[in-house]
Amino acid sequence: MSEIVLDAVEVSRDFDVSKPWLQRVVSREPKRTLRAVDNVSFAISRGTTLSLVGESGCGKSTVARLAVGLYAPSGGEIRFEGQPLSAARAQAALRRRMNMIFQDPYASLNPRWRVRDIVAEPIRAFGLLTARDAITARVGELLTQVGLAPADGEKYPHEFSGGQRQRISIARALSSEPEFLVCDEPTSALDVSVQAQILNLMRDLQQRLGLTYLFISHNLAVVRHMSDRLGVMYLGRIVELGPGEDVFRTPRHPYTRLLLDAIPDLDMVGKSRTPVGGEVPSPIDPPSGCTFHPRCPLANDRCRREKPAHTKHGNVLVACHAVEEGRTA
Amino acid sequence: MNAVARFIDSDFLYSFRRSPVAIISALVALVCVFGAILSPWIAPHDPFDLASLSLMDSFKPPAFMADGENAYLLGTDDQGRDLLSGIMYGTRISLFVGVLAIGFALAVGITVGLVAGYMGGTVDAVLMRIADVQLTFPAILIALLVDGVVRAVLPREFHEKIEIYVLVFAIGIARWPQFARTVRGSTLVERGREYVMAAQVIGLSRARIMISHILPNVLGPVLVIATLNLGLAILDEATLSFLGVGLPPTQPSLGTLIRIGNDFLFSGEWWVTIFPGIALALMVLSINLLGDWLRDALNPRLR
Amino acid sequence: MPLLEVQNLTVEFPTRRGVLRALDGISxxxxxxxxxxxxGESGAGKSLTGAAIIGLLEPPGRVAGGQILLNGSRIDNLSxxxxxxxRGKQIGAIFQDPLTTLNPLYSVGRQLVETIQTHLKLSDRDARERAVQWLEEVGIPAARQRIDAYPHEFSGGMRQRVVIALALCAEPRLVIADEPTTALDVSIQAQIIALLRGLTRDHGTSVMLVTHDMGVIAETADRVAVMYAGRIAEIGPVRDVVKHPAHPYTEGLxxxxxxxxxxxxxxxxxxxxMPRLTAIPRGCAFNPRCPKVFDRCRNDRPELMEAGVxxxxxxxxxxxxAHV
Structure with a gap:
């Protein structure tokens, strides 16, 4: 097995969602916490892409932020190149090797900065280059690499379209010469033809620079296109984790199957199907046992009582009593 | 396109050119500001030059009245000082106090707002409660209080020299909470944006993120409020001076002039108080109208 | 006779830099x-088309040419x-965000009853009964108990169901649905699409479904119009447009x-x-990006013409x- 770049071991993250202190004391309410990420483990090998997919509120964006150290885990540990993440982030030489690409191309670039300063910021922050000319040359190189012109550096973000802004965002992420990139829904705000451009660019860059990606998305087709390994998340937990091809060819967890069934697809012209009912419950007050049981066609008493552990099926880890017991109906 | 050409072509200038109110108030404000700044050179008389004053000239009515003299366009006061010149010098002092006070309030308010909004939690709660408490008192009351305390603390011989800065400090302290609240609100919005997260990921310090990333993006609204508050600060100064706790008659601001003139209002020499009053009203009104227009012009939702 | 005919519809936005043509002669x-x-992609004019039909163009936008006919009579020049x-009786509307369509201060029942009574002559009791029926029909569990609940007491998917009930309760002939599933999670999207499709089929309602999601169109629509830079690039039966696109833009998409x-x-x-409205190229608007471009494309603007099916x-x- 190749070298592990990022390694998450039983990571959890809680958020305090209590009312303000005074209000809580007056109305005698207890503190309330929301478990956004619950006991999540995964590892990403160098030069590969691990995708996390799930609906809103499943905790995938929280994992993204945990992975670059924007949040600290409430439990468990994240290691970057074998070192605890907090220790790794304390060293500029290691911190430089991870960076992030964001979802909203309109909010991820400071509107008051010129593009050349946006792209150069990590270079300056880490002191990778100091001479003015060298920085200008490097910024031009980075902009060319993402399909823009060096002269674009003089402009402000509002002069660019959404897709071009996302290219700028990628150039900024690359400017610290990272090896590991966390991509939080990088194309979900873009039109499909632009999405194709950005996805192709990200794959090209990965091959050329040997990048490792943690790719977060709600779009299964995009995830299928991008990932080597895939984790499906539901209410803070990874319910199925394995090589992308295996998960897509034989989805095992009922939720993965539901998702794959639910997606409107070009190949579905004229076909009809029976959609699965129910909606994602609130993570503040999750269901008992397996959190998916209220929507699951295979649920029984054990599912309502007992949280399922991950069991191995081929190359795939699945957290489901029904799959473990071989129940199918 | 260079910066000048871009400005001439901007929506901002376009909306200015289409707003008669904005143009007129800008003109009035400009006349006030230039008349005030240039008063030592363009004023017809020097009201501080005791040698040129003569009690013989006191209470001369404005030039357009029967007893008026062309040398004293708006008449003279009880000591024979030319009212027009007095107003010009007074406006200069009023503007000076107003601008410095707002500058001081801005510096305090922006710092507090940025820190409270970005740090959140207890720091935010403490700073904002202070602002809240202060906001429950009228600004003029705070200014009176601060002014009184400073006067009591400082030895008497300093009073004359630093009175103007005491006033700046008092008005500035009275007006910072509004800036702090506005900046905090905008900071809360900006803090959640992804460009701030991008800066956090590469490990920039909090101070650097606040100053180089958030500050430029929260300045717009607060500068609009500053314009509106400039008018209020000038009124604060005038009020304090009118109440007699502001500037002494040796350094007459518009407020001082109005107070002096007030004594003669009912004895027939109305011009001594009315003209400074009109000057004050015109200046504050034009600044406020300009501020209103600025707020609308910079608000993308109204465009 | 078709229910809705849009002929040569042109929508313009006067700005100080000149008039922008956001929709350019679509039929x-x-x-x-x-x-x-x-x-179509953002800025292609798809939402604008829907807004123009229901007369909800945001000023300064205005219909500058062409006509819109409902049941053969013009509706674009009405006061x-x-x-x-x-609106409501003949044409219903469903928008992307259910929160902006529903009034948060009124119970969903009250909003339904109000809409029903505005367009149909029914007593309070009958209107309320009809409202309950509609809530049941759009799949709200325990509709009779929940009719007096407020919009915030419903989840996102349930709210969008209420919006659909609201759009259909006056039994319009045509529903304009603008990105009805975009704000929803994938597993709920499928439910809503199935619901919309089933209901409109049962009631014989026509639907204009505006979305950027080809998958949604592929599953729901009978025919599809692909828009690009304010014009229709291709229109035809959904199967053919998806499987055998004729226009190079559709093919690329x-x-x-x-x-x-x-x-x-x-x-x-x-x-x-896609070009900005301020810089639409001469000739075919797609020509700078088109792999099959030739001289004529750079000079003349093509109208819709037969291209197989x-x-x-x-x-x-x-x-x-000679290039086919």
Missing amino acids: FDINAGEVLGVV RDKLRPI MGSIPSLEHRVERLRQIDGA TRAACWLYARGA
Whole structure:
């Protein structure tokens, strides 16, 4: 097995969602916490892409932020190149090797900065280059690499379209010469033809620079296109984790199957199907046992009582009593 | 396109050119500001030059009245000082106090707002409660209080020299909470944006993120409020001076002039108080109208 | 006669830098009981088309040319007062965000009853009964108990169901649904699409479904219009447009969508971006990005012409073109 770049071991993250202190004391309410990420483990090998997919509120964006150290885990540990993440982030030489690409191309670039300063910021922050000319040359190189012109550096973000802004965002992420990139829904705000451009660019860059990606998305087709390994998340937990091809060819967890069934697809012209009912419950007050049981066609008493552990099926880890017991109906 | 050409072509200038109110108030404000700044050179008389004053000239009515003299366009006061010149010098002092006070309030308010909004939690709660408490008192009351305390603390011989800065400090302290609240609100919005997260990921310090990333993006609204508050600060100064706790008659601001003139209002020499009053009203009104227009012009939702 | 006829519709936005033409002479029909999908990327003018039809263009936008006919009579030149009863009674609307459609201060029942009574002569009791029926029909569990609940007491998916009930309760002939599932999670999207499709089929309602999601169109629509830079690039039966696109833009668009069924090394991409309204190229608006561009495309603007089963605005299909 190749070298592990990022390694998450039983990571959890809680958020305090209590009312303000005074209000809580007056109305005698207890503190309330929301478990956004619950006991999540995964590892990403160098030069590969691990995708996390799930609906809103499943905790995938929280994992993204945990992975670059924007949040600290409430439990468990994240290691970057074998070192605890907090220790790794304390060293500029290691911190430089991870960076992030964001979802909203309109909010991820400071509107008051010129593009050349946006792209150069990590270079300056880490002191990778100091001479003015060298920085200008490097910024031009980075902009060319993402399909823009060096002269674009003089402009402000509002002069660019959404897709071009996302290219700028990628150039900024690359400017610290990272090896590991966390991509939080990088194309979900873009039109499909632009999405194709950005996805192709990200794959090209990965091959050329040997990048490792943690790719977060709600779009299964995009995830299928991008990932080597895939984790499906539901209410803070990874319910199925394995090589992308295996998960897509034989989805095992009922939720993965539901998702794959639910997606409107070009190949579905004229076909009809029976959609699965129910909606994602609130993570503040999750269901008992397996959190998916209220929507699951295979649920029984054990599912309502007992949280399922991950069991191995081929190359795939699945957290489901029904799959473990071989129940199918 | 260079910066000048871009400005001439901007929506901002376009909306200015289409707003008669904005143009007129800008003109009035400009006349006030230039008349005030240039008063030592363009004023017809020097009201501080005791040698040129003569009690013989006191209470001369404005030039357009029967007893008026062309040398004293708006008449003279009880000591024979030319009212027009007095107003010009007074406006200069009023503007000076107003601008410095707002500058001081801005510096305090922006710092507090940025820190409270970005740090959140207890720091935010403490700073904002202070602002809240202060906001429950009228600004003029705070200014009176601060002014009184400073006067009591400082030895008497300093009073004359630093009175103007005491006033700046008092008005500035009275007006910072509004800036702090506005900046905090905008900071809360900006803090959640992804460009701030991008800066956090590469490990920039909090101070650097606040100053180089958030500050430029929260300045717009607060500068609009500053314009509106400039008018209020000038009124604060005038009020304090009118109440007699502001500037002494040796350094007459518009407020001082109005107070002096007030004594003669009912004895027939109305011009001594009315003209400074009109000057004050015109200046504050034009600044406020300009501020209103600025707020609308910079608000993308109204465009 | 088609239920809705849009002929040569042009929408303009006067700005100080000149008049921007956001919709440039588009024409299409919707037949009774038909679902017409309208797809395109942001800025193509698809939402604007819907807004123009229901007379809800945001000023300073205005219909500058062409006509819109409902049941053969013009509705584009009606005054606000005459248009209001048509909106709701004849044309219903469903928007992307259910929160902006529902009034948070009124219970969903009250909003339904109000809409029903505005357009149908029913007593309070009958209207309320009808409201309960509609809530049941859109799949709200325990509708009779929940009719007096407020919008915030419903989840996102349930709220969108209420919006659908609200749009259909006056039994309009046509529903304009603008990105009805975009704000929803994928597993709920499928429920809503199925619901909308089933209900409109049962009631014989025509639908104009505006979305950027080709997958949604593929599953829901009978015919589809592909828009590009304020014009219709291609229109035809959904199967043909998806499987055998005629216009090079449609072809590129379909190729750029990643598939769930099979994985490819590289997605097909159309380089560049859709032009801004201020800089629409001469000739065919797509010509700078088109892999099959030739001289005529750079000079003359193509109208929709027969291209096999579909109709495409592309010179490749001009009579006697040697390039096909």
